[in-house]
Amino acid sequence: MIEIPPKIRQCVREIRVGRNVFGGGDFVWIAGPCAVEDGESFRRIVGELGKLGVTFCRGGLFKPRSSPYAFQGLRAEGVELVRRAKEEFHFSFVTEVLDEASLRVLLPVTDMIQIGSRNCLNYELLKLAGATGKVVLLKRGFAVTMAEFLGAAEYLAASGAREIILCERGIRTVTEVTRFTLDVGAIAWLKRHVPCPVIADPSHAAGDAELVAPLLLAAHAAGADGAIVEVSQCPEETRCDAKQQLDLAAFAQMKRQMD
Ligand code: PEP
Ligand code: MN
Numbered sequence: 001m002i003e004i005p006p007k008i009r010q011c012v013r014e015i016r017v018g019r020n021v022f023g024g025g026d027f028v029w030i031a032g033p034c035a036v037e038d039g040e041s042f043r044r045i046v047g048e049l050g051k052l053g054v055t056f057c058r059g060g061l062f063k064p065r066s067s068p069y070a071f072q073g074l075r076a077e078g079v080e081l082v083r084r085a086k087e088e089f090h091f092s093f094v095t096e097v098l099d100e101a102s103l104r105v106l107l108p109v110t111d112m113i114q115i116g117s118r119n120c121l122n123y124e125l126l127k128l129a130g131a132t133g134k135v136v137l138l139k140r141g142f143a144v145t146m147a148e149f150l151g152a153a154e155y156l157a158a159s160g161a162r163e164i165i166l167c168e169r170g171i172r173t174v175t176e177v178t179r180f181t182l183d184v185g186a187i188a189w190l191k192r193h194v195p196c197p198v199i200a201d202p203s204h205a206a207g208d209a210e211l212v213a214p215l216l217l218a219a220h221a222a223g224a225d226g227a228i229v230e231v232s233q234c235p236e237e238t239r240c241d242a243k244q245q246l247d248l249a250a251f252a253q254m255k256r257q258m259d
Contacts (some may be wrong), residue, residue: 002147004193007157008164013195017111017135018092019055020226022165023197027258028226030094030199031251034056034241035073038049039081045233046089048248052255056092058228062102063240064118071239076105081205083109094137094228100128107132111241117141117169117204120152130159137228139167139201146189153196166190166198167228168219170205179207179244182215184222191223198223203230204242212246213254220258 015022025055031049031051034057036042046057059082063073074081086093086109096114099104103113103125112135119125120141130138135158140149149166156164167200168187169178182205190198216227232238235245246254 002150002193003137003155005157005181007066007162008150008154008194008196010161011153011157011164011194011196013197015135015165015197017056019031019132020092022199023225026114027220027224028199029054029058029227029255030056030058030228031231033060033232034065034203034230035060035071035239036078036082037071037074037239039084041233042081043085043088045231045248046085046091048057048233049231050089050091052248052252053259054255056094056095058114058230060100060240064096064098064116065240075102080104092191093248097125097129099123099125103128103132107134111135112137115152120144121148123152126152126155127159130156130161130181135159135163135165136161137165137167137199139164139169140171140183140186141170142170144171150194153194155259164196165225166194166196167201168198168205168224169193169201178205178211178215180205182206182219184218187219187222187224197225198227199228200224201228203228203241203246207244209244209246209250213250213257216254218259 173181202215
């Protein structure tokens with residue numbers, strides 16, 4: 001039996017960010033490219049997503065890559081591009097922070113702070129993020145147990161956060177056919193035991209555009225309050241996670257199936 005930490009029990013069930021409410025009954029869509037690669041492609045994709053009814057966009061500026069030689073994101077240079085796109089298209093924005101410096105750079109432009117899988121157990125970063133007063137999206141580490149995940153969320157809560165959204169994004173198992181295994185059981189369990197809204201990231205779990213829709217449907221069936229999905233206009237040309245990004249047509253079809 002896993003003990004639910006005390007401050008997690010006091011977290012709020014419904015979290016409003018801009019025009020979206022997580023945990024309020026409506027499925028919330030967050031969509032956008034893995035990384036913001038340049039101003040024009042970002043502007044175009046968020047504009048198109050807006051036409052599909054998406055009012056919450058994602059896009060990494062500081063990218064934690066497995067190779068130090070891979071594209072690391074536009075970093076601080078991308079902030080102004082995102083700010084301009086938000087001004088034009090009026091969407092809420094979530095992006096990942098890696099450390100104190102990136103947190104400081106991103107705070108003015110992000111509506112929700114994303115703690116990525118690799119930093120799920122970075123307790124010092126959790127303390128900093130939890131103290132900002134912003135909604136935090138905490139992604140489960142890919143080798144993190146439920147007790148450890150709740151401990152990480154408790155770090156946010158102990159620093160003052162009460163608006164915490166938990167994200168299941170897949171864990172390491174013996175499977176070779178998906179990049180990670182989306183733990184739908186964990187989604188169902190969390191929805192029964194903690195107040196925090198729970199969303200799924202079927203993109204990073206699947207690692208393959210073709211498998212994103214079935215994983216999303218499974219997450220929805222398990223009770224997820226929403227999803228964060230990687231979408232770009234030309235997936236094959238992107239510099240980051242090309243294989244798993246949906247093109248607009250595939251995203252639109254998946255969204256239609258769900259709405
Ligand atoms: C991301 O969402 O950009 C990302 C890197 O995901 P994760 O931390 O789940 O690997
Ligand atoms: Mn990605």
